[in-house]
Amino acid sequence: MxxxxxxxxxxxxxxxxxxxxxxxxxxxxxxxxxxxxxxxxxxxxxxxxxxxxxxxxxxxxxxxxxxxxxxxxxxxxxxxxxxxxxxxxxxxxxxxxxxxxxxxxxxxxxxxxxxxxxxxxxxxxxxxxxxxxxxxxxxxxxxxxxxxxxxxxxxxxxxxxxxxxxxxxxxxxxxxxxxxxxxxxxxxxxxxxxxxxxxxxxxxxxxxxxxxxxxxxxxxxxxxxxxxxxxxxxxxxxxxxxxxxxxxxxxxxxxxxxxxxxxxxxRDSLPEAMFRLRTLRDRLHQRLREVLGERLVLNGHPEKRLPNTLNVSFLGHVGGELLQRTPGIAASTGSACHEGKVSRSPVLCAMGVPLEVNAGAVRLSVGRFTTEEEIERAAELLLTAVRSPARA
Ligand SMILES: Cc1ncc(COP(=O)(O)O)c(C=O)c1O
Structure with a gap:
């Protein structure tokens, strides 16, 4: 798949x-x-x-x-x-x-x-x-x-x-x-x-x-x-x-x-696209937040933000590693772990995001062809990866 x-x-x-x-x-x-x-x-x-x-x-x-x-x-x-x-x-x-x-x-x-x-x-x-x-x-x-x-x-x-x-x-x-x-x-x-x-x-x-x-x-x-x-x-x-x-x-x-x-x-699809993207993105956020609560931190402005973009930090995890453990999802991270060292997102650094939060950041961005089923499945996959122990 x-x-x-x-x-x-x-x-x-x-x-x-x-x-x-x-x-x-x-x-x-x-x-x-x-x-x-x-x-x-x-x-x-x-x-x-x-x-x-x-x-x-x-x-x-x-x-x-x-x-x-x-x-x-x-x-x-x-x-x-x-x-x-x-x-x-x-x-x-x-x-x-x-x-x-x-x-x-x-x-x-x-x-x-x-x-x-x-x-x-x-x-x-x-x-x-x-x-x-x-x-x-x-x-x-x-x-x-x-x-x-x-x-x-x-x-x-x-x-x-x-x-x-x-x-x-x-x-x-x-x-x-x-x-x-x-x-x-x-x-x-x-x-x-x-x-x-x-x-x-x-x-x-x-x-x-x-x-x-x-x-x-x-x-x-x-x-x-x-x-x-x-x-x-x-x-x-x-x-x-x-x-x-x-x-x-x-x-x-x-x-x-x-x-x-x-x-x-x-141009033709803008108002509808804005609404659709925001709905999908917010559903994904909500699904993750329901389970993770305070262990999930939103990066970026809560309202003045692109309707498709969800940058969240999974506290206690390195974003890049988490995505590696979630091959069912193709997403991005500004932080990664190379030879035991965590490289952090310069954007989050410039925002003064604390190191632990920076390290756990993952960027999930939805688009025209994202479906509701994909959002539900993506939330499940991420939550499973969060629960599974990190590889040594
Ligand atoms: C904000 C922003 N500006 C510029 C670019 C560069 O555009 P291109 O890949 O077409 O050179 C990108 C692409 O990643 C971008 O995200």
């Missing part, structure tokens, strides 16, 4: 309707969207439709959507694009060339995905200064901390919309009110949020936004970056003039069609 899949935050299976929409573009409709003949025109039309579909899901204009190879590229483009544009252009660029000064400053949170944290680390090499704002025990950023961290050199604040491990949803609207009033750009990563909670670029008032196909029932290796009209970015990929000259490389047509279709499905 296949394990019960409770790892939708790691990746999602393709929706059958996504596969169906992609198939013609993997077979007969193979044209290059840059070609001016019939084959190319059909491909270009399909890519444009996908752009409209992505834009519609996030409340953007199609011209504000740049297709990428995934969430990692989108965030790299946003972050490096803003910083390099400032380093090389305008008065600050002139001053830095004249005096060798590099006066750029970026602010991120302590629990960003590596797709954000690592490009920012890389930029330190170019003299970019970085501030990392803390999160509280539930994983929330305090907008006042962002406000205090902004200096006259700050060019970008990048705070994820929701966290992949704990699901905590950040107060992006409050943060954008601050960044706007200070003339600082705001980037947010909605890779985990799309299709689970409403996301609208104007309501959030963000300048840049990252999305990833494979968290949304589209393929891996495709994503998009939203760039608000008027925002200046340097390119990440240099080459021919694809994506309005902003991202070189022949379009991955079938994957873009898959992404567009996935966005349409997410």
């Amino acid at each position: 296949k394990p019960i899949y409770l790892d939708y935050n790691a990746t999602t299976p393709l929706d059958p309707a996504v596969v169906e929409a992609m198939l013609p573009f993997l077979q007969k409709q193979f044209g290059n969207p840059s070609s001016t003949h019939e084959f190319g025109l059909r491909a270009a039309e399909a890519v444009q439709l996908a752009r409209v579909q992505v834009a519609r899901l996030i409340g953007a204009s199609p011209e504000e959507v740049i297709f990428t190879s995934g969430g990692t590229e989108a965030s790299n483009h946003a972050i490096k694009g803003v910083v390099f544009a400032r380093l090389t252009r305008g008065l600050s660029g002139l001053l830095s060339r004249l005096f060798g000064q590099r006066d750029t400053h970026v602010i991120i949170s302590a629990i960003e995905h590596p797709a954000t944290a690592q490009p920012v680390e890389y930029l330190r090499r170019f003299g970019c200064r970085v501030s990392i704002v803390p999160v509280d025990r539930t994983g929330l950023v305090d907008p006042e901390d962002v406000k205090r961290a902004i200096t006259r050199d700050t060019v970008l604040v990048s705070i994820m919309h929701s966290n992949n491990e704990i699901g905590t949803l950040q107060p992006i609207g409050e943060i954008s009110a601050i960044t706007r009033s200070r003339g600082v750009l705001l980037h947010t990563d909605v890779a985990q949020s799309l299709g689970k909670v409403p996301v609208d670029v104007d309501e959030l008032s963000v300048d840049l936004l990252t999305l990833a196909g494979h968290k949304l029932y589209a393929p891996k290796g495709v994503g998009a970056l939203y760039v608000r009209k008027g925002v200046t970015l340097d390119n990440l990929m240099h080459g021919a003039g694809h994506e309005q000259g902003r991202r070189a490389g022949t379009e991955n047509v079938p994957y873009l069609i898959g992404l567009g279709t996935a966005c349409d499905i997410a």
Whole structure:
């Protein structure tokens, strides 16, 4: 029997309707969207439709959507694009060339995905200064901390919309009110949020936004970056003039069609999906809590959280070991035991979660194809593993 899949935050299976929409573009409709003949025109039309579909899901204009190879590229483009544009252009660029000064400053949170944290680390090499704002025990950023961290050199604040491990949803609207009033750009990563909670670029008032196909029932290796009209970015990929000259490389047509279709499905099913995911997740939580009581600790915000994400610590256990003893479930853990040493989740560390609680954490994330029976069975399997003694 296949394990019960409770790892939708790691990746999602393709929706059958996504596969169906992609198939013609993997077979007969193979044209290059840059070609001016019939084959190319059909491909270009399909890519444009996908752009409209992505834009519609996030409340953007199609011209504000740049297709990428995934969430990692989108965030790299946003972050490096803003910083390099400032380093090389305008008065600050002139001053830095004249005096060798590099006066750029970026602010991120302590629990960003590596797709954000690592490009920012890389930029330190170019003299970019970085501030990392803390999160509280539930994983929330305090907008006042962002406000205090902004200096006259700050060019970008990048705070994820929701966290992949704990699901905590950040107060992006409050943060954008601050960044706007200070003339600082705001980037947010909605890779985990799309299709689970409403996301609208104007309501959030963000300048840049990252999305990833494979968290949304589209393929891996495709994503998009939203760039608000008027925002200046340097390119990440240099080459021919694809994506309005902003991202070189022949379009991955079938994957873009898959992404567009996935966005349409997410848009149509959102209110119902939110309710369904929350019901399944809460049932799983309840089943575990009924038996384990205080020996089960919820990580993340109790309410301001993705409706599909349940990160819980089984006190007295190492999360990774517990999952190894539960082969009937496919789930994730930020903590694992290697050669007798427990490695802990940096996200939970940043939240100040005590070591024992951190070690016992397991991330259970439900999705579109999770059933009620799977939830009941998963609870039973986990409870059986909790009761069975750990291997020496
Ligand atoms: C919050 C978040 N951002 C970015 C990414 C990276 O996206 P991709 O795998 O498409 O590069 C992920 C994927 O794990 C993610 O969870």
